[in-house]
Amino acid sequence: MSTIVLDRVSRWYGNVVAVNDVSMTIAPGITGLLGPNGAGKSTLIAMMGGFLAPSTGTVALDGGAVWRNPAIYRAVGLVPEAEAMYDMITGWQFLLANARLHGLPDAPAAARRALETVDMVDASDRPIATYSKGMKQRVKMATALVHDPAVLLLDEPFNGMDPRQRLHLMDLLRRLASEGRTVLFSSHILEEVEQIADTIEVLVAGRHAASGDYRRIRRLMTERPHQYTVSSTDDRCLAAAIIAAGAADGVSVAGGSIAVQTSDFGRFTHALPRLAQESGVRLLEVDPADESLESVFAYLVAR
Structure with a gap:
């Protein structure tokens, strides 16, 4: 050996x-x-x-x-x-x-x-x-x-x-x-x-x-902070619902979309469709903003 x-x-x-x-x-x-x-x-x-x-x-x-x-x-x-x-x-x-x-x-x-x-x-x-x-x-x-x-x-x-x-x-x-x-x-x-x-x-x-x-x-x-860009038919209403539910660490609305940061992506991705439905809002797009290999590995380097 x-x-x-x-x-x-x-x-x-x-x-x-x-x-x-x-x-x-x-x-x-x-x-x-x-x-x-x-x-x-x-x-x-x-x-x-x-x-x-x-x-x-x-x-x-x-x-x-x-x-x-x-x-x-x-x-x-x-x-x-x-x-x-x-x-x-x-x-x-x-x-x-x-x-x-x-x-x-x-x-x-x-x-x-x-x-x-x-x-x-x-x-x-x-x-x-x-x-x-x-x-x-x-x-x-x-x-x-x-x-x-x-x-x-x-x-x-x-x-x-x-x-x-x-x-x-x-x-x-x-x-x-x-x-x-x-x-x-x-x-x-x-x-x-x-x-x-x-x-x-x-x-x-x-x-x-x-x-x-x-x-x-x-x-x-998996447990690193994740960022998402969410677009819907009523971004302000959906953002308020996400904040009220405590489903994300940070939420902001700008430029026709919602910027979301969460350290528990499983909880967020399960909660988002339910919150949209309960708020009467239709989801148009949900994009992970930082899922490239480079960004994932860069997080490990910074730890």
Whole structure:
């Protein structure tokens, strides 16, 4: 069993800070690295895999430094987000080349096992140029598994996969984790992460925003203050009803709509239709004003 430890890791490019003072421990099991696009997830994974040096701080695998340590590649399998591949060769040739690069004693058998694992045997004699995005993702997964690593670092591995392929990969990751491996995968979709991750690490704008069980992270997101814009046939009447019922923390009427802030969005969303009906008011529009991933994660950073 292997563990990755990041200690106050930062990485910048000129004046741009991609990762800012991040400390976390990635233990055996499945860890989801969650954050909006541009949060620094790929940079962090590149540093964990030894492909990028931290500007400050350290990344260690089982106590040994990752940077400038080629020996770690015996234990690490990486699936990058980039789709750049050798399109002119077949999936089989690609896997066999990777097995030989790892110096495996029986490279053909290892390549075949990896293709079987990702359910790509039937398409293995086709040029990679003919593969769909989901198929390319599965071949990249096979190359990460060909040398039977203890650690898997997967950058957005579900991108481009159809529902059947996604379920297959989720089952595979669960099985690999049950064997004692350390699996980390990045995503910007919370629902994707919470289906399989034991632990979630949240990254926003290069900063470590939250860490722990996904249920706790989901609760933090759910219980944060929510803002809504409500339009109706009588905004002042409806606003008065919302205030009288105590269904929101703050209510204001301006510009032909009602601005509502509530820390209990479940109570508000259940009460709103009833209050409108009781007041003889027809709801025209109810829009969450701050439901983007960026705004949700920014709230976690500010805590």
